[in-house]
Amino acid sequence: MTENAQQQPSAPHTELPTQYAPADVEGPLYERWVERGYFEADAKSEKPPYTVVIPPPNVTGSLHLGHAFEHTLIDALTRRKRMQGFETLWQPGMDHAGIATQNVVERELGKEGKSRHDLGREAFVERVWQWKGESGGQISGQMRRLGDGVAWSRERFTMDEGLSQAVQTIFKRLYDDELIYRAERIINWCPRCLTAISDIEVEYQDDDGELVSMKYGEGDATIVVATTRAETMLGDTAVAVHPDDERYKHLVGTEIRLPLTDRSIPVVADTHVDPEFGTGAVKVTPAHDPNDFEIGQRHNLPSLTVMDEHAVITAHGPFQGLDRLEARSAIVAALRAEGRIVAEKRPYVHSVGHCSRCKTTIEPRLSMQWWVKVGPLAKAAGDAVRDGRVKIHPQEMEKRYFDWVDNLHDWCISRQLWWGHRIPVWYGPNGEVVCVGPDDEAPTGEGWRQDTDVLDTWFSSGLWPFSTLGWPEQTESLAKFYPNSVLVTGYDILFFWVARMMMFGLYAMDGTPPFRTIALHGMVRDQFGKKMSKSFGNAVNPLDWMDKYGSDALRFTLARGANPGVDVPIGEDWVQGSRNFANKIWNATRFALMNGATVDGPLPDAEKLSATDRWILSRLNSVVAEVDALYEDFQFAKLSDTLFHFAWDEVFDWYVELSKTTFMAGGEPAKVSGRVLGEVLDVTLKLLHPVVPFVTETLWTTLTGGESVVVAEWPTDSGFRDAAAEREIESLQSVITEVRRFRADQGLQPGQRVPARLTLDGTALASHEAAIRQLLRLQPEGESFSATATLPVAGATVALDLSGTIDVAAERKRLAKDLAAAEKEKAQAHAKLGNEAFLAKAPDNVVDKIRGRLAKADEDIARIQSQLERLPQA
Numbered sequence: 090m091t092e093n094a095q096q097q098p099s100a101p102h103t104e105l106p107t108q109y110a111p112a113d114v115e116g117p118l119y120e121r122w123v124e125r126g127y128f129e130a131d132a133k134s135e136k137p138p139y140t141v142v143i144p145p146p147n148v149t150g151s152l153h154l155g156h157a158f159e160h161t162l163i164d165a166l167t168r169r170k171r172m173q174g175f176e177t178l179w180q181p182g183m184d185h186a187g188i189a190t191q192n193v194v195e196r197e198l199g200k201e202g203k204s205r206h207d208l209g210r211e212a213f214v215e216r217v218w219q220w221k222g223e224s225g226g227q228i229s230g231q232m233r234r235l236g237d238g239v240a241w242s243r244e245r246f247t248m249d250e251g252l253s254q255a256v257q258t259i260f261k262r263l264y265d266d267e268l269i270y271r272a273e274r275i276i277n278w279c280p281r282c283l284t285a286i287s288d289i290e291v292e293y294q295d296d297d298g299e300l301v302s303m304k305y306g307e308g309d310a311t312i313v314v315a316t317t318r319a320e321t322m323l324g325d326t327a328v329a330v331h332p333d334d335e336r337y338k339h340l341v342g343t344e345i346r347l348p349l350t351d352r353s354i355p356v357v358a359d360t361h362v363d364p365e366f367g368t369g370a371v372k373v374t375p376a377h378d379p380n381d382f383e384i385g386q387r388h389n390l391p392s393l394t395v396m397d398e399h400a401v402i403t404a405h406g407p408f409q410g411l412d413r414l415e416a417r418s419a420i421v422a423a424l425r426a427e428g429r430i431v432a433e434k435r436p437y438v439h440s441v442g443h444c445s446r447c448k449t450t451i452e453p454r455l456s457m458q459w460w461v462k463v464g465p466l467a468k469a470a471g472d473a474v475r476d477g478r479v480k481i482h483p484q485e486m487e488k489r490y491f492d493w494v495d496n497l498h499d500w501c502i503s504r505q506l507w508w509g510h511r512i513p514v515w516y517g518p519n520g521e522v523v524c525v526g527p528d529d530e531a532p533t534g535e536g537w538r539q540d541t542d543v544l545d546t547w548f549s550s551g552l553w554p555f556s557t558l559g560w561p562e563q564t565e566s567l568a569k570f571y572p573n574s575v576l577v578t579g580y581d582i583l584f585f586w587v588a589r590m591m592m593f594g595l596y597a598m599d600g601t602p603p604f605r606t607i608a609l610h611g612m613v614r615d616q617f618g619k620k621m622s623k624s625f626g627n628a629v630n631p632l633d634w635m636d637k638y639g640s641d642a643l644r645f646t647l648a649r650g651a652n653p654g655v656d657v658p659i660g661e662d663w664v665q666g667s668r669n670f671a672n673k674i675w676n677a678t679r680f681a682l683m684n685g686a687t688v689d690g691p692l693p694d695a696e697k698l699s700a701t702d703r704w705i706l707s708r709l710n711s712v713v714a715e716v717d718a719l720y721e722d723f724q725f726a727k728l729s730d731t732l733f734h735f736a737w738d739e740v741f742d743w744y745v746e747l748s749k750t751t752f753m754a755g756g757e758p759a760k761v762s763g764r765v766l767g768e769v770l771d772v773t774l775k776l777l778h779p780v781v782p783f784v785t786e787t788l789w790t791t792l793t794g795g796e797s798v799v800v801a802e803w804p805t806d807s808g809f810r811d812a813a814a815e816r817e818i819e820s821l822q823s824v825i826t827e828v829r830r831f832r833a834d835q836g837l838q839p840g841q842r843v844p845a846r847l848t849l850d851g852t853a854l855a856s857h858e859a860a861i862r863q864l865l866r867l868q869p870e871g872e873s874f875s876a877t878a879t880l881p882v883a884g885a886t887v888a889l890d891l892s893g894t895i896d897v898a899a900e901r902k903r904l905a906k907d908l909a910a911a912e913k914e915k916a917q918a919h920a921k922l923g924n925e926a927f928l929a930k931a932p933d934n935v936v937d938k939i940r941g942r943l944a945k946a947d948e949d950i951a952r953i954q955s956q957l958e959r960l961p962q963a
Contacts, residue, residue: 105682105791109675111639115783119233127171127799128238130178132565139175140570141167142554143239144578144586145247147186148221149193152231154613154647154659155579157631160237161644161780162610162651162725163577168238168779169720170574172803178570179238180557182245183228185221187509187546188282188290188446194220194508210507217508221246231632236640236782238799243566245557247549248510254527255556256510256549259597261526264514268462269502271522273392275379276501278454279444280400280413284505285458287545289585292445297436301421302368304429305354306345312337312356313431314372317439319424320416322347323404324395325354327373329384332358334369348429349406349420357388376455392455400452413452459503459512459542463592467497470591473602479591482608482723483653486580493584494591502545509543516540527561551589554603561597573604580609580654608723611656613647618658634664641781642668648780649733651725670733671784674777677741678788681770684752685763688771688793693761695811699751700856702765703814705744708735709769714806716776729780736773743822744769750859767792772804817853820883821861824854827882828865828889834956835891835900842868843894846876848886878959897960904960908953915946 122128130138141163146156163179171177194217195205205213225246232239245252263269276285302315305328312328325347330337337356344353361384362371375385375392385392395404400413407423408416424430442451471494473479474487481487503512513525518536525531531539552560554576558567572594578587587607594603614620615629634643645667650657678686695703712735719728744766751762770792778785778798789798837843845867849855861867867887876888877897891897918939921927928936 105679109672114787115640118783118786129240130176132569134176136176138570139170139177140573142180145182145184146228147189148183148225149186149189151227154629154631158613158647160235161647164238165779178240181239184550185248187506191506191508192446213507252556255552255560257513257527258561260513261524264524271459273457275382275453276456276458278452279449280452281447281449283398285501290445291442291451293440293442295438296441298439300434300437302432303424304431310345312370313368314370315367319420320413321374321377324374324376324393325372326390327355327357328370329357329359329362329373330370331362331364334364349423359384378453394455458501461500461502463497463500466592467494469595470494479602480606486609486654494588502548503542504545506543512540512542514540547589551593554594572601575606575608576604577608609654613657638664638668641671641784645781648725649729653723681766686766687763688767697761700814700817701747703811704818705769707811707815708739709772710806710809713804732777740769747860750863775804820853821857823883824885825864828887842866844868844870844874844890846870846888852884854885904953904957911946911949918943
């Protein structure tokens with residue numbers, strides 16, 4: 090039982106419409122919440138802080154089901170903490186999404202027959218800002234539809250003035266600490282977007298290619314190498330073998346002729362080579378392969394770039410000017426003509442990287458870029474988890490985190506784009522290099538120019554937990570709301586976004602990590618477990634389901650599937666089921682209000698409560714405790730399921746039904762049960778509110794007359810338990826369930842009345858006879874009563890007179906026919922499973938299916954025999 094119910098204002102008992110119409114309720118409710126400032130956060134408040142940042146969606150996009158899923162979980166956490174009395178900040182904002190946004194605007198220019206180069210850099214960037222102003226509000230509107238309780242007055246954008254200052258500040262500090270440097274190294278290059286891209290922007294898929302084995306050298310000095318990218322052989326500067334490979338020891342240190350060129354290249358020994366794979370020899374192209382680049386560094390090999398930024402061959406000779414794919418075919422043909430092709434495998438399916446934005450095949454390319462030296466930063470990010478300052482949930486995800494941060498390579502942060510944070514480095518006419526901080530004056534004068542590249546989008550989003558709070562200024566918000574309480578995000582960006590926030594947060598905030606807990610969730614998939622994708626034809630716009638079933642229905646479906654770190658399957662029929670749940674809550678609350686449910690005054694003393702009242706209050710407190718524990722463990726699926734079954738099964742299907750006779754009788758017991766029902770609904774609606782905010786707000790304010798459930802006090806477990814009442818009602822439920830099952834087995838209609846004799850004396854059920862008869866449609870026994878079926882259950886006996894309700898002979902005949910069919914099915918399944926020859930040949934799934942048929946037949950036989958035993962004698 091909760092104390093806060095005593096402080097509720099008197100309920101107005103407004104009559105609810107007969108049906109719940111989400112479309113009429115959700116929009117006005119959300120605007121009312123925003124207007125009243127419920128979601129804002131006050132840095133001056135003395136309440137304990139609770140902070141969560143939104144994983145910033147790309148300004149180019151719209152919310153998909155994955156966003157809706159993640160936002161539902163965060164909103165549930167923050168709504169609960171707000172009700173618990175925390176100064177709660179859910180920080181909103183969007184990411185400028187460098188490549189994606191530039192591509193969108195370039196496509197728009199293309200429709201006008203222009204390119205960005207026609208406009209020039211400054212005008213193009215202005216055009217992007219214009220596009221952002223016109224299109225950037227789409228995501229905000231969708232977040233409102235979903236019910237996101239974010240602090241809209243604090244909304245940030247990774248390119249706004251404050252965040253730009255933060256980016257420039259941390260770049261300068263890292264540069265001065267020699268943690269940022271410029272070097273020529275291998276990067277992922279998109280020949281279409283004409284920029285380096287990060288690992289996360291590379292999508293790998295199995296492509297049909299070709300594996301060509303070709304012979305280098307002459308006579309005894311020949312080695313066969315294999316490649317899927319024959320065009321890169323023009324840039325080979327060595328062949329590598331394992332130092333312990335006896336086949337090639339005589340060639341190590343010598344040079345062999347590189348076909349189609351006038352060059353000879355050395356044979357080097359390197360432990361990177363796997364002598365068991367292929368011929369045990371690999372071609373080394375340092376300028377066009379990351380592994381080859383490392384080999385080249387170890388052996389001081391030259392790096393020859395043989396392709397330009399468009400992936401066109403630049404090497405002198407007959408292949409110059411050809412696209413890489415054209416050159417591939419031409420080079421293989423030329424090698425074949427020289428008799429150097431040893432084997433060709435076509436098609437050869439292998440994993441190939443593609444640009445996630447334009448789907449172009451990525452080209453590894455040696456390029457001069459800016460890099461972050463991640464070694465000390467990554468160590469700090471690993472240590473923060475190892476020493477317990479940051480907890481990863483579920484804990485088994487820690488291994489994946491450590492596998493990443495402990496083996497992190499230096500991070501390429503420069504992008505050859507115009508939209509983004511421009512690198513704050515100036516080059517002078519005499520080779521000077523000056524990094525400029527936000528308080529520094531940029532060099533001026535003839536010959537000075539700023540670096541043309543911009544920073545990787547993940548660089549600015551890595552600052553998100555503190556840059557959104559005003560850093561580098563020491564603001565009140567930063568002092569109050571940093572570090573974040575929890576980060577809720579998908580395991581798929583654990584390595585990219587999470588690791589970068591950890592590195593930057595620890596570095597910028599003097600060793601204080603950006604969040605205390607990282608709560609990882611899975612990916613949303615379709616009902617068959619398949620990844621959702623437009624190309625698969627199974628992608629769903631969450632707005633469609635919200636329009637059809639309401640936002641609460643979508644949210645509840647997503648939360649009910651959210652087990653930590655596990656992918657979430659979802660289908661439309663599940664959302665429809667959640668809509669039915671919202672309707673059930675509505676109808677049950679409406680019934681309760683019509684029958685005197687109230688929150689007026691304190692709860693009656695325990696001695697005035699019936700066993701049914703004490704049972705539901707005992708269960709209510711147990712559920713409060715269970716839901717709290719599950720929230721703290723981020724077990725959204727379990728807490729949603731707990732609330733579903735408590736609300737639907739225990740409150741609506743049992744307590745409300747059991748109380749109907751009390752309400753019908755009237756008097757003081759009806760008033761007591763009305764107050765108990767009001768208490769149960771008050772608490773249940775509060776518990777449900779974080780996940781299904783709209784329907785619960787409407788019902789709770791109608792029930793209680795309170796201002797808003799958004800700012801109501803979260804229920805607490807009073808400790809009230811009544812084990813005896815729980816056992817008593819469990820016995821009552823057993824009787825009702827067993828008799829209902831028997832009635833259904835005998836083919837009786839739910840409303841069909843049956844004469845019955847109840848023997849309840851000496852049991853805890855003696856006081857429940859009226860409820861039992863009411864719920865089971867059992868009329869009193871008459872003078873001609875003859876017990877044709879007797880059901881002993883829970884210490885009581887229910888004797889039924891079925892003589893006038895069913896044709897016993899016909900029912901026995903029907904059941905005998907069903908029993909024979911089940912026994913035949915059992916015999917057939919048993920025979921197959923006893924056949925050794927069949928078991929040896931049949932696939933596992935076929936054998937499992939037959940085992941299932943056998944188990945089902947056994948269940949059917951037991952059920953039918955029980956029904957026959959219970960039938961009256963003909």
